[in-house]
Amino acid sequence: MDAMEELLYTPASFVCDKCGFRLEIRTMLATTGEVGIKRGGEDCNEPCPNDSTLMRRVTWKEMALDSSDSAHELMLALIESVKLQSHYAMLLNMHDGGERKQFSCPAEWIERLKVCGQIPNPVPSCTPSAPPRSARKSNSATPA
Numbered sequence: 001m002d003a004m005e006e007l008l009y010t011p012a013s014f015v016c017d018k019c020g021f022r023l024e025i026r027t028m029l030a031t032t033g034e035v036g037i038k039r040g041g042e043d044c045n046e047p048c049p050n051d052s053t054l055m056r057r058v059t060w061k062e063m064a065l066d067s068s069d070s071a072h073e074l075m076l077a078l079i080e081s082v083k084l085q086s087h088y089a090m091l092l093n094m095h096d097g098g099e100r101k102q103f104s105c106p107a108e109w110i111e112r113l114k115v116c117g118q119i120p121n122p123v124p125s126c127t128p129s130a131p132p133r134s135a136r137k138s139n140s141a142t143p144a
């Protein structure tokens, strides 16, 4: 992949212009659970599974705009999740006299997840040249 293409396109991401189907080609080592991006993954020989249209590469700009659109919705969902967690912790504490932690905002929740190690600190970068990252741990119970 030449340097200009690396600046224009996300690695191993493709889209169908006809129906909007997105394809992310990732590799996973079954033995270690490591997930990465195949170097030289700029070619997509697979047609869209919906309409057989040849897919094209996704640009960084498209990826950024999509991320921006979804980030707001994700934050709203996280706020609601934190409210539910706080309410649930309060109810459990009332029930059994426990001291489960209640979080007042997503920032507190995120800090707690960092302390518990469920969010690596610092968060690894997502640059195409980064080595494959280990697969995330499976979801576990709410940290107290």
Ligand SMILES: [Zn+2]
Residues within 6 Å of the ligand: 016, 017, 018, 019, 020, 021, 048, 049, 050, 051, 052, 053
């Ligand atoms: Zn399609």
